[in-house]
Amino acid sequence: MAAYGLRGGLTPELAEWAERIEAWAREYGLDFWSICFELLDYDQINEVAAYGGFPTRYPHWKWGMDFEQLNKGYVYGLQKIYELVINNDPCYAYLMKSNSIMDQKLVMAHVCGHADFFKNNLWFSKTNRKMMDQMANHGTRIRRYAERIGHEEVESFIDCCLSIDNLIDIHSPFVRRRRVPDEDEDDLPKRPVPKKLRSKDYMDRFVNPPEFLEEQTRRLQEAIEKRKNFPEHPERDVMLFLLEHAPLDRWQRDILGMIREEAYYFAPQAQTKIMNEGWASYWHSKLMTEKILTDAEVIDYADHHAGTMGTRPGVLNPYKIGIELFRDIEERWDKGKFGKEWEECDDAEARRAWDKKLGLGREKIFEVRRIYNDVMFIDEFLTEDFAREQKMFTFEYSKQSDEYVIASREFREIKSKLLDQLTNWGNPFIAVQNGNHENRGELYLVHEHMGTDLDLDHARDVLKNLQRIWSRPVHLETVVEKRRKLLSYNGRKHGEKNL
């Protein structure tokens, strides 16, 4: 085994621990690619984190900004990165040099959980597992463009691309949305043939009067004309639409394509934040307490684990919710607390004492980690009992006091709010409705409003960036304070009108 290469970045002591921890993890049934650990000091780890985990990423000031903030957070003691894991084969994991040996063990166990999740969770199945190489490749290409075309020009185009990199269709890797035309199909428009009613030959003239048929043909023809408003169906993958239809130079198209690819690579991590962290925390806790910890480390471990699981009022800690949900599922399936009989049982006493001794828990959580994402996970497994035990609540903004206040502890509200936040990994649904609006080649986007308005300052700035890419005027249909509005930008000024 190439153990030396993978452990090259570790001290002998840590390398040995890595070996043992991975072996234990595999004993429990975790399944992951080999993990390549590296030890970094704090500004190196901040650097790698600023690059989203990829030290070879293309140059851009945004990484510099993220770096500044991470560094400031560290220097002021506000935050500290313990661990950084990259979804790749082999999996890369960065450890902070200054952590204690107990911390390192905890982090390595945690990393095993993430690595298993990356490899086995369905939503990651379409991600590029050689992303480390791909990112380096992107870096090289973008550097080359920057040298040929000019750093400023390339940089400001990247600004535009990054500002729309959430306009992708996260389900599209799994669905074939568009029919690929057959090879031998000719492109010639066909004259549409209206459906006829069945009739005897001699009656046909009366059952299907020629004038009627003519009328139908005309209508169908019109419908086809209308469809020339492309795309045929609203396109949520706005980046793809622009790739295919915006008048871009080759280098621009290439960069837009690369940034889109990276957006698709990162999306599943945002889609499974709660599950992924929950799963990794579940396993670090199990591995630490059952295998790894020495007596002397127990207190420190408890302290750090509690720190990671800590909650603050305005924030939902995904580590905490995730691990508790996995534990809850395990217990429910161990005891058989699921299915029709359980749902219909109203007797509180019986519910408390319920134990069918099925022992299906472990199997169930492995299944859950394979096929669910956060939305499905919360939808299916967040129960009323759980929400009550975890003291969950919803909060809302109060204009009077300029504060967020606790709004409700109703289970329905909590669940729907949470699902609402997780849907489309927290991003608004925005689709291209028409790429030839009013037959003037203008871009028409529609925001599917689900109760929350857009941040308008940002929206206007994004329109500006979209216009730069599209080069013709761009429009966004949205709802502002319950009124349907159209925001526009034509390259010179912003417009806004009621619809």
Added chain:
Amino acid sequence: MATNKIGRDHSRFKQIVRGKIKKELRKYITKGELIGRKGKNTVSIPLPQIQLPRFRFGSQQRGGVGQGDGEIGQPIGKGDQQGSGPGEAGDRPGEHVLEVDVELEELAKILGEELELPRIEPRGKKAIASEKDVYTGIHRVGPESLRHFKRTFKAALLRQLSLGEYDPEHPLVLPIREDKRYRSWKTHREPEANAVIIYMMDVSGSMGFEQKEIVRIESFWIDTWLRSQYKNIESRYIVHDATAKEVDQHTFFHIRESGGTKISSAYELCNRLINEEFPPDEWNIYPFHFSDGDNWGGDDTRRCIRLLEEEILPRVNVFCYGQVKSAYGSGQFIKDLRASYDDDERIILSSIGSRDEIYDSIKDFLGKGR
């Protein structure tokens, strides 16, 4: 692993920040919002407009889900702090309003570039000297701690070679006393320019909150600029109504007196300060006086002009008078000064009608490079 690739992205980011600050400088000056954000050597500047825009939800309507104890209606946080917690530090940093720390020196540079301020040519350079040791040469005697290993080794090798004692088979080089070489230093006396800013302000009843705020903002920027020009700088503060006294910075900006105004009292105190503590051949002296232009009467104004003419002007780099418009002041004083010193470049007059004019007023004061 190869690191510090981030250095380039980081400095590019700083460059962008610099550009943004420069573009928004007038706004920062007018609003005076930077003053409260000053640390020891840096100012923390909020820059929300630097973040990449995205289609995203407005946060206020949104609310969210939390965890913990509390009754319905109990507040859990101020308007802006909702967002990233320990759990959300993952692949994307939280959406805070970005604050960037900028060094005061950098800020002064930006100010200088944007306002096209000339560098100041200090006066009285010769008098003050600071001592500085520089290693300049090699000596044959000296303390062991300063022994120059390479030179010593070379000298020993040279000696052994020339005496035929060097054996390439056994390359043993042993320095003896004569071979030893030591670093030596020279003490340089470097002239250093010192400066003092003497702020004077009228705090009589007619100077309201807004007038003082303008003075506060303006003196912040003057301070920032002059500090970047002199290594060694002191600030002194004098307030006056009918009498003058020296106060500390906090008092200077917060004191409120009432009663009449005798500007000469401040000028006398200023003069005394210069005489007693800041001999002009050692110090660059910058008196700044702010008032709303009301004075006790023509006699006192004449007295002021005499003080300026005979005592103050000959000793200072430049005397600056800023007149802040107030609802009560007559604004007479600047006219009287203008009548006496219209083309005199030892005195700079600037009238500040409102916050919007601070920017130009700073330019008036500092644009002469004196």
